[in-house]
Amino acid sequence: MNYSEEKVIKAFQIYAKLARTAVTDQEAVQLYRADDDIRSLLDLYAKEVDAVIVNTSEHLYLIPETKLSVFHVSNDWIKRHYLRSGATNGDIYLLYFATIILFGTFYNSYQSGRPTRDFLRVEEWMHQIQERIEQLQALDEEVLKQKESEFSYNWRQIVDKWVDMNDIKESVKRQTGNTISRYSFLDTVKRFLLDQDLVMDQGNEEIALTEKAKTIIQRYFMEVEYNKGIFTFIYEMEGEKTDASD
Known part of the structure; x- marks a missing residue:
């Protein structure tokens, strides 16, 4: 396809800003939606760096689409900028797990079309994580090993990290310096998500999703191709719990 020089330059200007800041203004949105050539060029530029335009x-x-993208946020980068000294992959797994639970709590079922709530209180977020941790703990050891292999997630590390952050024993653990509380860990996760423009802090311990988060969740987290079935697994655990209580 042949593009005019003017459109190639304009598309590259938008891409250059995206490469620097990962976000553009509303004028760029209007051009992206209204001009097929500029949209095609931007999508092409993004594809070349293993990323997508949202x-x-x-x-x-x-948004980086694969780990190969130069815009991908690595585990080591998250450890350095957000987690405490000596953080392990288990802390990273728990951060991802807490994020998935937060996103999922805004939707009433797997592959929902839109959020079913406006905000989530931190206390309820913590409660939702605790419920999923208990469901993981209730799984047979062989099933858990199978799920670890299937999803490349170390579920046992996630459970152990969360259990170790027992807020009831927070004062004792603060003295040992071996761990942090669940509340302070979720505050760290929230800070990471705020910095990535995925959530908004509404005050009064309330968190809301941004339009960026809603778009990414709908486009990727709800698609098995991208979430590797993790959302399905978590919702299945919730469904099994509901069935068992009937």
């Missing part, structure tokens, strides 16, 4: 009503975002 558009909301107000912004364009450049």
Whole structure:
């Protein structure tokens, strides 16, 4: 396909801003939606760096699609910028797990079309995580090993990390310096998500999803191709719990 020089330059200007800041203004959104050539060029530029363009009503975002992307946020980077000294992959797994639970709590079922709530209180977020941890603990050891192999997630490390952050024993553990409380860990996860423009802090311990988060969740987290079935697994655990209580 042949593109005019003007459109190639304009598309590259938008891409250059995305590469620097990962977000653009509303004018870029309007061009992306209205001009097929600019949209095609931007999608092509993003594909070349293993990323995708996500558009909301107000912004364009450049989102890494694979670990090969230069825009991918590595585990080591998260450890250095957000987690305590000596953090392990278990802390990273728990951060991802807490994020998935947060996202899932805004939707009433797997592959929901839109959020079914406006905000989530931190206390309820913690309660939702605790429920899923207890469901993981109730699984047979062989089933858990199978799920670890299937999802490449160390579920046992997630359970152990969460259980070790027992808020009831927080004062004792603060003295040993071996761990942090669940509340302070979720505050760290929230700070990471705020910095990535995925949640908004509404005050009064309430968190809301951004338009960026809603778009990414709908486009990727709800697609088995991208979430590797993890959402399905978590919702299945919730469904089995409901069935058992009937």
